[in-house]
Amino acid sequence: MIDTIWLCFFLGGIIMxxxxxxxxxxxxxxxxxxxxxxRLAIGLIGGMTFWLGIMRVAEEAGLVRLMAQALSPLFHFxxxxxxxxxxxxxxILMNISANILGLGNAATPLGLKAMQRLQELNPHPxxxxxAMCTFLALNTCCVTLVPTAVLxxxxxxxxxxxxxxxxxxxxxxxxATLVAIVADRILRFFYIRx
Amino acid sequence: MVSYILWLSDAVVPLxxxxxxxxxxxxxxxxxxxxxxGAKEGFELGVRLIPYLVGMLAAIGVxxxxxxxxxxLSPLQGPLAALGMPGELLxxxxxxxxxxxxxxxxxxxxxxxxxxxxxxxxxxSTMQGATDTTFYIxxxxxxxxxxxxxxxxxxxxxxxxVAGIGMAVLLARLLxx
Numbered sequence: 545m546i547d548t549i550w551l552c553f554f555l556g557g558i559i560m561x562x563x564x565x566x567x568x569x570x571x572x573x574x575x576x577x578x579x580x581x582x583r584l585a586i587g588l589i590g591g592m593t594f595w596l597g598i599m600r601v602a603e604e605a606g607l608v609r610l611m612a613q614a615l616s617p618l619f620h621f622x623x624x625x626x627x628x629x630x631x632x633x634x635x636i637l638m639n640i641s642a643n644i645l646g647l648g649n650a651a652t653p654l655g656l657k658a659m660q661r662l663q664e665l666n667p668h669p670x671x672x673x674x675a676m677c678t679f680l681a682l683n684t685c686c687v688t689l690v691p692t693a694v695l696x697x698x699x700x701x702x703x704x705x706x707x708x709x710x711x712x713x714x715x716x717x718x719x720a721t722l723v724a725i726v727a728d729r730i731l732r733f734f735y736i737r738x
Numbered sequence: 739m740v741s742y743i744l745w746l747s748d749a750v751v752p753l754x755x756x757x758x759x760x761x762x763x764x765x766x767x768x769x770x771x772x773x774x775x776g777a778k779e780g781f782e783l784g785v786r787l788i789p790y791l792v793g794m795l796a797a798i799g800v801x802x803x804x805x806x807x808x809x810x811l812s813p814l815q816g817p818l819a820a821l822g823m824p825g826e827l828l829x830x831x832x833x834x835x836x837x838x839x840x841x842x843x844x845x846x847x848x849x850x851x852x853x854x855x856x857x858x859x860x861x862x863s864t865m866q867g868a869t870d871t872t873f874y875i876x877x878x879x880x881x882x883x884x885x886x887x888x889x890x891x892x893x894x895x896x897x898x899x900v901a902g903i904g905m906a907v908l909l910a911r912l913l914x915x
Contacts, residue, residue, distance in 0.1 A: 546837045550797050557800035560809070569803045577799035581791035584846050585784050593780025598758060600776025601769055605762035649779075656882050663883040670886045677891040680879055684835075684872040684895035685902055690754055691867035697846055698863055703854035709863040711747040712909040716868035720902030727897035731890035 584700060591696025599647050599692075608650065611641035622682075622725070625665075625675050632661040636679055643686035655683060674732050681728045685720035688713055740913060787839070794843030798829070823907055826858055830865055835899045838871040861910035869902035 561570050602608075615637055619626075626632050635658035642651035658679060666673045672680075691713050698706035762769050801807050811818075811825040818825050830844040848862035872895035880888050 546833075546840055549833065549836070549840070550793065553797035553801040556806045557797075557802075557804035560804040560806040561800075564805060566804075570800055573799040573803040574796045577795035577797075578792045580850060581795040581843070581846075582788055584795075584850075585788045585791050588787065589781055589784035592783050593777045596780045596783065597773035597775075597777030598755065601762050601767060601772050602758040603776075604767045604772045605758065605765050607758060607761055610761070652878075655879060659879050659883045663885070669884065672880065672885050672887060672889045672891055676880075676885070677889060677894060680876055680888075680891045681894035681898060683870065683875050683879070685869045685898035688867055690751055691863075693842065694845070694863050694867045695751070697842070697849060698854045698859075701846070701849035701854040701859075703849075703859075705748075705855060707751050708744065708747050708855075708913075709860060709867065710750045711743045712864045712906065712913060713867035714750070715743070715909060716864060716902050716905040719905040720869050720898040723901035724894055724898035727894040728890075731894055735890050 584697070587700030588693075588696045591699050592693065595646075595690075595692040595696065599645070602645060603647060603650055607645060608638055608641045608647065611644060612637035615641060622678055623675050625673070626662075630661070630665075632658055632665065632675075635661060640682060640686065643683065644689060646688060646690050646692050655679075677732065678725075678728050681724040682721065685717060685724050687721050688717045743909075743913060787842075790839035791843050791846065794840050795847055798844060798847050801829075822911060824858060824861060826852070827862055827865060827907075830862055831903050834865065834869060834903060835872040835896060836874075838874060841866055841871075857910065857914045860914050861907060864906040864910050865903050868906040869899045872896060872899055 558567075558570055561567050612634070616633075619633055619637060620628070623633075623636070626636075635654055639651050639654040639658055642648075642654055659676065662673060662676050662679065663669065665675070690710065694709065694713070695706050698709070759769065762772075807829070811828065814828065815825050818828065823831065827848065830841055830848065833844055834841040845862045845866040849859050852858040852862075854860075854863070872892070876888060876891055876895060880891070
């Protein structure tokens, strides 16, 4: 999919530039863009290094576990099909908590572990269960407290108020999560009746 | 309400930092050592991003400088304006669910072209953070356990993307529009 988009950007752009009689623009813009990209990546290193360090401290301090405890009352509402105390419960809660805290590196292995356990509970191994759909719907839009990479990019671009986007980002991810939960419930109802 | 949201934005990061450090201190984590262990990955991450950023920024540069972007956007301008979506950010909105690194590059491009504190720069930053890469997550997670029929998971994920991006634009208009 992303291959097609990338190809279209280049093919369309080059043909368009040739047709409008300004082919030299292409060379210039490619060199400029590449140069900008490297400067941006270098500029990101400071901010990302700091946040990755702090996030490791958060992990080590057990913040993921604390968050998972805080979220556990919601679990049986979201995943009615998973029995109480099942190993899937811990893995799912930890994955969602790690996502909320912005610990993407820690979240993925926990999420894959959760999927393994959900697959063991699955009567039709090639077809997604409702619990899997709910879990992944939540994963595609997770509530974000601190969007660290965006903060670093804004700082690198010379923003005077890099953090201005933190609260709106949080609210937007919250809205997306609520929609994911509602959409998942509605769609589940229709798919059972198919 | 608006001023409260803006205050919260400024306060969340320091408060979050405070929380992490206090919990770590109470639990006797060797904070500086652990910090350094995590921070080591920062440089690598920046370097690892370079090919993605070069690929995407060059492509979007060609796409825009050739005039093709404007050509495609001009008929869409009317309906997009009715929805409140700035046309300049449409490529970002469409790419966000497909590829995190591509949309990150598009956001970086918006920060460079329009300025990080302009309406478009702020809206682009909020959109990038507002949702995650739905297609990537579904592919990796379902792929890892061999699920072939993902049923309605994609629809639910995309509904959330639309909501997140829509909300990002709405809030950007409200706060900075």
